[in-house]
Amino acid sequence: MAKERFSRIGFILAAAGAAVGLGNIWKFPYITGIYGGGAFVAVYLITVLLIGFSLLAGEMLVGYKGGKDAVSSFEIAAPEGKKGWKFAGFMLFSGLVIMTFYSVVIGWIFHYIYLAFTGALPTDIESAKATFDTLTSSAPLTATAWHLLSVLFVAFVLLRGIKGGIEKTNLILMPALMLILAGLTLYAMRFDGFTKALHFLFAPDWSKINSEAIVRAVGHAFFTLSIGIGTMVTYAASMSHKQSVFKAAFWVTLLDTLIALTAGVMLYSFIFQFGENPGQGPGLVFKTMPVVLAQLGTTGAVIGAVFFIALAFAGLTSAISLTEPAVEYFIQRFHWSRAKSVTINSTLYFIVGVGAILSYTKAYGDIFSIGSKPLFDALEFSTDSILLPLGGLAIALFVGYALPAKERDALVKHQAAPWLYRAWLFSLRYIAPLGILFMMLNNFGIIKV
Numbered sequence: 001m002a003k004e005r006f007s008r009i010g011f012i013l014a015a016a017g018a019a020v021g022l023g024n025i026w027k028f029p030y031i032t033g034i035y036g037g038g039a040f041v042a043v044y045l046i047t048v049l050l051i052g053f054s055l056l057a058g059e060m061l062v063g064y065k066g067g068k069d070a071v072s073s074f075e076i077a078a079p080e081g082k083k084g085w086k087f088a089g090f091m092l093f094s095g096l097v098i099m100t101f102y103s104v105v106i107g108w109i110f111h112y113i114y115l116a117f118t119g120a121l122p123t124d125i126e127s128a129k130a131t132f133d134t135l136t137s138s139a140p141l142t143a144t145a146w147h148l149l150s151v152l153f154v155a156f157v158l159l160r161g162i163k164g165g166i167e168k169t170n171l172i173l174m175p176a177l178m179l180i181l182a183g184l185t186l187y188a189m190r191f192d193g194f195t196k197a198l199h200f201l202f203a204p205d206w207s208k209i210n211s212e213a214i215v216r217a218v219g220h221a222f223f224t225l226s227i228g229i230g231t232m233v234t235y236a237a238s239m240s241h242k243q244s245v246f247k248a249a250f251w252v253t254l255l256d257t258l259i260a261l262t263a264g265v266m267l268y269s270f271i272f273q274f275g276e277n278p279g280q281g282p283g284l285v286f287k288t289m290p291v292v293l294a295q296l297g298t299t300g301a302v303i304g305a306v307f308f309i310a311l312a313f314a315g316l317t318s319a320i321s322l323t324e325p326a327v328e329y330f331i332q333r334f335h336w337s338r339a340k341s342v343t344i345n346s347t348l349y350f351i352v353g354v355g356a357i358l359s360y361t362k363a364y365g366d367i368f369s370i371g372s373k374p375l376f377d378a379l380e381f382s383t384d385s386i387l388l389p390l391g392g393l394a395i396a397l398f399v400g401y402a403l404p405a406k407e408r409d410a411l412v413k414h415q416a417a418p419w420l421y422r423a424w425l426f427s428l429r430y431i432a433p434l435g436i437l438f439m440m441l442n443n444f445g446i447i448k449v
């Protein structure tokens with residue numbers, strides 16, 4: 001049987017579906033809030049432009065060439081004598097680490113969909129805070145049940161393979177998500193808070209930048225573009241060879257960035273309109289959106305349901321892309337059946353996810369923490385700030401140096417304008433490694449800004 005391949009648009013939508021996720025709508029607004037706005041956003045945007053796009057295209061190139069799971073693809077693409085590069089493919093395990101908290105957040109969203117359908121979304125800011133805090137700090141069973149539902153949903157889709165499921169799902173859900181966000185943004189434009197939001201996000205106050213903010217901004221650029229765990233290697237393994245990796249990477253970068261910025265502007269318009277504090281952390285979307293939607297009158301609950309459903313689907317298409325690299329790896333390297341691979345991988349991140357849930361509770365928080373950080377935060381921090389940049393570094397060095405120039409040029413040189421191709425290589429060889437090194441030195445306190 002011929003290998004199943006994405007259609008052109010199917011690949012772009014699947015890759016964009018992987019990129020556009022909770023990172024854009026849940027995480028980007030809240031970490032921007034914590035680190036003080038414009039300057040943080042600027043560091044993030046510069047990273048996307050100078051490093052993110054190149055690494056995205058680089059990651060796609062490895063899958064385009066290798067045509068298999070991440071480990072095999074690195075192995076196939078590596079020249080003779082350098083097959084040890086296959087170990088770079090082990091970055092795929094970071095996907096499971098991300099899933100341990102990512103699925104928990106999807107679970108929170110499910111809970112809010114349920115609240116919307118039962119007309120129980122909170123309507124004022126005090127009860128909104130209470131609702132979220134109860135869910136995370138004293139209802140671990142509820143949170144675990146929703147987390148399990150998310151695990152099962154992702155497993156269900158993965159069992160059905162990629163093409164029929166993901167391609168179709170993204171084709172419907174991505175435009176729907178964009179329409180909903182556009183609608184909410186148009187609504188938000190009437191507020192005074194809208195101008196404040198633009199100012200908060202786009203007027204950098206460089207005094208607010210410190211080492212930690214830089215590390216988080218660079219890390220977030222990797223996270224939101226889905227770089228550094230082999231998602232794009234695994235997906236690109238099924239892309240058509242008539243398609244350009246540069247064009248695909250361009251569209252994914254553009255969509256992901258636009259959606260993050262739009263969601264940010266929209267949410268902050270509401271937040272400032274109602275005098276809320278941006279630095280609330282992971283609860284930001286959950287505490288502010290219901291209250292805001294309650295202002296929309298009788299249709300508010302319906303719109304609330306639609307908003308959280310859109311958020312859930314954005315999260316689910318990304319969750320699928322986080323788990324698939326590991327699933328594919330065990331199928332291809334260990335000849336596991338898809339069912340076995342899905343079951344074992346899902347069980348693994350489900351269990352650690354329960355630990356992440358408990359780490360936010362009052363009762364068990366002390367047990368499930370690493371140092372002073374709850375397990376949830378430690379997992380999130382370790383992926384963003386350590387694992388993804390390391391994965392990105394491996395890609396930059398592999399495509400920039402290890403891959404023979406002749407082969408690389410033969411594969412993709414004709415796909416890009418000469419200046420772009422040169423800029424891309426320059427980024428992979430110099431900007432990305434130095435940028436990541438700079439970030440790591442900041443991360444470990446060797447450089448302080």
Ligand code: TRP
Binds near residue numbers: 021222231318319
């Ligand atoms: N980019 C997704 C988001 O913003 C999350 C994600 C999906 C991801 N696949 C990934 C992050 C691969 C890093 C690597 O929500």
